[in-house]
Amino acid sequence: MKLVIVTGLSGAGKTTALKALEDSGYFTMDNVLCQIAIFLLQNLEKGNSELNIEKLALGIDNRAISSPKEFMLLLNCLESLKVDYQMVFLDSSDEVILNRYNLTRRRHPFAAPTLLESIKREREAMNMVLERSTVVIDTSEYTSKMLSNKIKELATSERKEDINIHVQSFGFKYGVPMDLDLMFDVRVLPNPYYIEDLKLKTGNDKEVYEYVMSFPESEELYEKFIELIKYMIPLYKKDGKQHLSIGIGCSGGQHRSVAFVNRIAKELSYLETVDVYISHREGERHHWT
Template identity: 45%
Template sequence: MEEREKKELVIITGMSGAGKSEAMDFFEDRGYFCIDNFPISLFQYLNEIFISSEKRDKVAVAIDIRNQEFINQFSKQMKLLDDLKINYTVIYLDARTDVLLSRYELSRRKHPLNLHDTLLENIEEERKIIKNFMLKADIVIDTTKTTVKEFQEILKKEFLGKMTKLSINLTSFGYKYGIPLDMHLMFDLRFLPNPYYIESLKKKTGNHKDVNQYVMGLEESKEFYKMLCDMLYYLIPKYEKDGKSHLRIGIGCSGGQHRSATFVNKLYEDLSEKFDYKITKFHREIGEKLEIE
């Protein structure tokens, strides 16, 4: 058992162009021995990679999923890791198709799948091939709207939080800017009256006290918030009992500025008081603006 704890493997995969290189940089900076484009056929030799150096007890590998046969082989190779007594974490990176297109056009790189004539067709084919693979991952990160710095911060929170019994992330977002790809639970607040149409609140956010008071003062908000809390109070311990180490909860409204941000702020306070878990919050559309009294 002691030997197992000394060997730590991080497997970084997901959609091509979603940020595997940046993830590798993150782990390299933290002392991991990093191998890019790691061939799936070499998984059986991971034990040799670990023991070839006394300092090589932490390894991160990035792999591209190129076809259905590759996925089948990858699933079989995962079983080898238990036999080799290696602790491993699978990190899956994703992003919207239009964002992946833009990144490839900027870098002028070829798509690794290379099955079709156009870049868009290759991206869509890759998404079909790995549509169910996300479920096998321990950590899923949507890099659609993140800068490199923000991505590094998410990795730090998600990965370093893996050592706690359960970490919960609350994210507010706007549906008109796209649905987050990495949520376990998602709730839609667009049925609530929108503060955007109140002139004095239009340019403010859920981080402002008057917006908070307006949103949470609505009878609809009070009723739904109570039902939401009752549901989460029931579900969260079930997720922990099932062995989940991360739970990502998305709260959305039209623009992600008022209703969803207000709910995330209140949920953050109430869940932190209710549970002894690592709980973080992130306002995707407004960042980390400070509350204005």
């Protein structure tokens, strides 16, 4: 059985994600208590149930977790049963979640004097879940369609390794991604944007990639980046981390950062016990000229 646990902050897109998984052939259940999830998984995996479920998606938020101990029991259950699972944590900025709740006029499940205080308290309470999630998605700039497509893409991928590494490019002019573990800045390198023949291209194009990497400082910077990343991966794994998010930023997120992300991801893909995937944020947001 394949299992996807959708969790994260209220208002970050859990309902949309579960609908996307349902469209992908998953049997979905929302607001599942940890104790019920454990009971269900034990019976499904041990064949004690007449249900024939091959793909299951569970929505679990702060209301379903009464204590850190209960959450750890769920994780221990997943490990002991050797369940093939992904835990997708949906995050978003406080401002975006605040606006979403103001638009829908729904009550936040985490009771507090103000809505903003509710969001902050929930973020603190869900930090332990964030740390143990295999995939973290910042939905601040996502439309429902973009999030659905992202979830469907994850649903069709296989989790084969013990740490997932997400390498993404971004433009500082559009803000820094909030879910990064490591962030590198390549704005110090010559910018292809000012080369007329390269301006409208991206780091995915051979001409741009070769231009970015043609400078001695580019090669030296790359070697230092990759050396640090390779050093950090075993430390993160030793600490029990299952998801590592690496961001490479340049001014617009179109040329230099894209070239670096592609090269770093390619080299990391040769490592054992890792699963590497890439994204180019500004391309997904249609910010590329």
